[in-house]
Amino acid sequence: MWAGRVLHATLSRAPRGSRAQSALAQLRGILEEELESIRGAGTWKSERVITSCQGPHIHVEGAPGGIINFCANNYLGLSSHPEVIQAGLQTLKEFGAGLSSVRFICGTQSIHKDLEAKIARFHQREDAILYPSCFDANAGLFEALLTSEDAVLSDELNHASIIDGIRLCKAHKYRYRHLDMADLEAKLQEAQKHRLRLVATDGAFSMDGDIAPLQKICHLASQYGALVFVDESHATGFLGPTGRGTDELLGVMDQVTIINSTLGKALGGASGGYTTGPGALVSLLRQRARPYLFSNSLPPAAVGCASKALDLLMESNAIVQSMAAKTLRFRSQMEAAGFTISGANHPICPVMLGDARLALNIADDMLKRGIFVIGFSYPVVPKGKARIRVQISAVHSEEDIDHCVEAFVEVGRLHGALP
Structure with missing residues (x-):
């Protein structure tokens, strides 16, 4: 009881500013610990900065030249x-x-x-x-x-x-x-x-x-x-x-x-x-x-x-009809190369990799080869089911799709995801 009264008296005499600063310091410590755990798990999500309008070809800050975008929900290419x-x-x-x-x-x-x-x-x-x-x-x-x-x-x-x-x-x-x-x-x-x-x-x-x-x-x-x-x-x-x-x-x-x-x-x-x-x-x-x-x-x-x-x-449904052939082209080539692609007949084509850090590293190396894709890991997807989600757009050309597959094969072999 006596110790509690002493503590209460000490806090009462402490400047309000110092108590607020102490609480803020405590919060910073908690947040930094949580953020470090995310980094340590390999699930840190960085945001790439696009310096152009959305579309099949974009410009990305820090990446030289034009980039082919395979991770937007711009299914019909109508955003531009x-x-x-x-x-x-x-x-x-x-x-x-x-x-x-x-x-x-x-x-x-x-x-x-x-x-x-x-x-x-x-x-x-x-x-x-x-x-x-x-x-x-x-x-x-x-x-x-x-x-x-x-x-x-x-x-x-x-x-x-x-x-x-x-x-x-x-x-x-x-x-x-x-x-x-x-x-x-x-x-x-x-x-x-x-x-x-x-x-x-x-x-x-x-x-x-x-x-x-x-x-x-x-x-x-x-x-x-x-x-x-x-x-x-x-x-x-x-x-x-x-x-x-x-x-x-x-x-x-x-x-x-x-x-x-x-x-x-x-x-x-x-x-x-x-x-x-x-x-x-x-x-x-x-x-x-x-x-x-x-x-x-x-x-x-x-x-x-x-x-x-x-x-x-x-x-017109002309744009809609162009989706199926392009989706099939990507899925069939990737599966023939040895990748596991989740789902079926949908322009969302998840390249299943399992390991979160592997997914992030492959995505980073794909950008160096002119392909914009993103690695997804926990908590966006369940643990152990990390992936790179490729999204096909009606405005991708066949050459865009073929280039993406070629880059995946090269980077996949580099990281041991393919034999």
Whole structure:
């Protein structure tokens, strides 16, 4: 007791500044220790600085000459498409840089409503709602829709934004093994006691390049009275005959209840996300979705770019059709060389390496050979499953793809990843 009083008296007499400095020093020590552990594990993530616009060929700070970019989500090459850029410039001139407000106060313009209607029409849904990002769309959906009476069943490898969105809601949470329909069925049987049951899955899984078996998921959902939610961020614009996504690809557009997706990948590459589905759900999200209610509305230039990207897609599917052949060219050549490529028939082509440091070192040496790729390791992917994720774009040439494969073979042999 006496010692405690002495300590309290000492702290009381100590200048407030010195105590604050001591706390800051303690924080710095904790942070530096954590950062050093990341470096020691070989999982430190450096950011390369691009000094040009996004595209198949870019300029990177510190790297001589032009670099072929194989790690962007610019699937259709629309981020630097002249008509998309011009639409963004025109919208910027006409509607300004931003709204300085959230949507329900004074942050909704006619272009926001027009884009939402266009998104709903593109996906053949009743209505759509825009968010600053698809991460926000996922953060807003589950909490607004599901209560403690409901259940959500989520694939274990769903994107972090889906996982975080589900954490925010009060629904009972079930996690089924990746793409395991027997496990999903078991979880659906267990969840029959709840009011609503929502199966949540990525359409295409961004780290593995595999596609959810939506036909089987929708069949199970129908059998057990569940709804289906699909995040189409890595499918919208280029999967399916007209680029509508995995539900079109697999013929279940009329069986998927809710779609979330992004404007920041194939649809112009700027920013923004959305939810599209039943009109009543979209109306509820406008009233209750916190990322919608408390975030500034999407900047006009981003709206203009995305709107033009959708116009180009709905006018012609020529760009979409060019993806499959280029994806097959890369996958088949890499597998013939001895690499293991995860997933199938998707422009996300993960080159599986296992070791985190190996993935980072190979990525660094690829840059020296004019190829921009990134190594992925824990916590982005599970421990022991480090990889380099190569992403094919419709605007890559066959020569670009062949050069990438040649560089992988050379660097792979240098680091012992190939015999």
